[in-house]
Amino acid sequence: xxxxxxxxxxxxxxxxxxxxxxxxxxxxxxxxxxxxxxxxxxxxxxxxxxxxxxxxxxxxxxxxxxxxxxxxxxxxxxxxxxxxxxxxxxxxxxxxxxxxxxxxxxxxxxxxxxxxxxxxxxxxxxxxxxxxxxxxxxxxxxxxxxxxxxxxxxxxxxxxxxxxxxxxxxxxxxxxxxxxxxxxxxxxxxxxxxxxxxxxxxxxxxxxxxxxxxxxxxxxxxxxxxxxxxxxxxxxxxxxxxxxxxxxxxxxxxxxxxxxxxxxxxxxxxxxxxxxxxxxxxxxxxxxxxxxxxxxxxxxxxxxxxxxxxxxxxxxxxxxxxxxxxxxxxxxxxxxxxxxxxxxxxxxxxxxxxxxxxxxxxxxxxxxxxxxxxxxxxxxxxxxxxxxxxxxxxxxxxxxxxxxxxxxxxxxxxxxxxxxxxxxxxxxxxxxxxxxxxxxxxxxxxxxxxxxxxxxxxxxxxxxxxxxxxxxx
Numbered sequence: 449x450x451x452x453x454x455x456x457x458x459x460x461x462x463x464x465x466x467x468x469x470x471x472x473x474x475x476x477x478x479x480x481x482x483x484x485x486x487x488x489x490x491x492x493x494x495x496x497x498x499x500x501x502x503x504x505x506x507x508x509x510x511x512x513x514x515x516x517x518x519x520x521x522x523x524x525x526x527x528x529x530x531x532x533x534x535x536x537x538x539x540x541x542x543x544x545x546x547x548x549x550x551x552x553x554x555x556x557x558x559x560x561x562x563x564x565x566x567x568x569x570x571x572x573x574x575x576x577x578x579x580x581x582x583x584x585x586x587x588x589x590x591x592x593x594x595x596x597x598x599x600x601x602x603x604x605x606x607x608x609x610x611x612x613x614x615x616x617x618x619x620x621x622x623x624x625x626x627x628x629x630x631x632x633x634x635x636x637x638x639x640x641x642x643x644x645x646x647x648x649x650x651x652x653x654x655x656x657x658x659x660x661x662x663x664x665x666x667x668x669x670x671x672x673x674x675x676x677x678x679x680x681x682x683x684x685x686x687x688x689x690x691x692x693x694x695x696x697x698x699x700x701x702x703x704x705x706x707x708x709x710x711x712x713x714x715x716x717x718x719x720x721x722x723x724x725x726x727x728x729x730x731x732x733x734x735x736x737x738x739x740x741x742x743x744x745x746x747x748x749x750x751x752x753x754x755x756x757x758x759x760x761x762x763x764x765x766x767x768x769x770x771x772x773x774x775x776x777x778x779x780x781x782x783x784x785x786x787x788x789x790x791x792x793x794x795x796x797x798x799x800x801x802x803x804x805x806x807x808x809x810x811x812x813x814x815x816x817x818x819x820x821x822x823x824x825x826x827x828x829x830x831x832x833x834x835x836x837x838x839x840x841x842x843x844x845x846x847x848x849x850x851x852x853x854x855x856x857x858x859x860x861x862x863x864x865x866x867x868x869x870x871x872x873x874x875x876x877x878x879x880x881x882x883x884x885x886x887x888x889x890x891x892x893x894x895x896x897x898x899x900x901x902x903x904x905x906x907x908x909x910x911x912x913x914x915x916x917x918x919x920x921x
Contacts, residue, residue: 486838488516492827495750495787496521496532496797499548501807503559511563513831514838518560519568519661523553525586527577532796537577539584540598541648546585546804557656566658568685573645574664575631585802592632603641605633620697628667636672646679659685666690666698674706687744701737708742711735711780715746715758718773722766725853727869730773731845745780747771754793761824765913769869772915775833776865778842784827789818832891836863839919847880858882863919868910878907883918891917
């Protein structure tokens with residue numbers, strides 16, 4: 449089995465909510481038990497962020513706030529165009545794209561590692577381009593089934609459906625041999641094709657990449673994915689993208705021998721729980737037969753925020769509460785999201801001369817209706833909660849309290865969270881907790897250090913559609 453990503457750090461750094469320069473709150477009166485070991489495990493997908501901006505975010509925000517890893521957008525040369533999906537239409541495996549150069553990529557990886565943050569690359573290996581031909585952003589000429597020096601016609605599947613595309617998702621052969629939206633489908637069962645893919649992934653490993661998101665893994669046989677990743681140098685993290693479909697012959701469980709998978713069903717279920725207010729049900733969420741240690745959970749990603757299959761920044765209060773639940777429950781490895789506002793689902797990130805411009809983050813929550821192209825950086829709102837998650841680790845919920853639209857629980861003896869799913873009414877329960885007696889700050893509002901634990905009891909006031917999270921510093 450491939451490894452599960454994790455970095456062990458021996459002490460929790462000072463709380464910071466949105467600003468990397470935030471100072472630790474005064475914790476006078478807080479108990480001083482032996483400082484717990486923290487195990488950062490929360491990741492973030494920085495969608496369409498250029499390499500220089502990723503490097504800065506690792507240094508200023510992710511590292512200081514106990515994020516474990518960053519998931520990138522694809523690095524390889526792709527077709528020209530302003531749309532975001534051009535990044536997912538490779539024309540070569542050169543590391544030259546709208547997000548930066550090979551040198552910039554290597555510098556970014558080094559900066560993230562210096563900050564204690566691991567790097568997961570988005571590997572587009574199922575297919576090449578979905579257009580008839582042209583020239584890639586680094587100057588590589590190609591046609592739909594001819595990529596000089598890389599692939600020729602015989603390296604691709606040619607499906608016998610009327611369109612050449614997948615037309616029946618109940619047919620496994622169509623899913624894995626027909627084209628997905630006209631994208632030239634590679635014969636990943638062939639040794640020569642695998643050799644080129646492995647060489648590309650090895651190149652990224654050689655630059656310091658720690659793991660891979662396997663894009664469109666569902667459209668390759670599970671045995672092909674496993675055979676490819678087992679040939680890659682080292683022992684990188686593997687997270688396959690396999691969207692669960694009811695009754696379909698290809699399911700996420702099929703890919704567990706290759707590593708981990710993204711828990712799409714978790715994201716869909718959270719999107720259903722939050723609007724109904726039954727937030728306590730999040731404690732029971734799982735994704736089919738995917739064990740927790742191989743499930744990478746999320747609220748939204750670049751696809752689901754556009755097809756509206758999950759909550760997104762366009763559902764502000766519900767999206768916030770869903771992200772709180774994502775980090776609060778012990779199932780899976782949480783992956784937060786940082787993207788940009790859009791009205792056109794095809795719209796790419798802000799660009800100039802074919803290159804994505806540096807990220808300039810809006811303050812989380814400061815803009816209710818952001819203009820298209822505004823960098824939202826939603827993950828920053830949960831920097832303190834990422835630290836909370838690092839401290840509580842994989843401890844199971846204890847002292848569960850549930851009333852109406854609210855739920856509260858300890859995670860072991862080091863953290864407590866109270867979550868209010870009521871959209872109009874605040875709550876103020878008095879809770880039993882395993883936390884040592886003392887004064888605590890709220891991980892979601894680190895300037896609020898008014899929470900007193902006495903004799904294993906604490907009273908918390910929680911506004912509608914948010915939470916209070918306390919932990920041993």
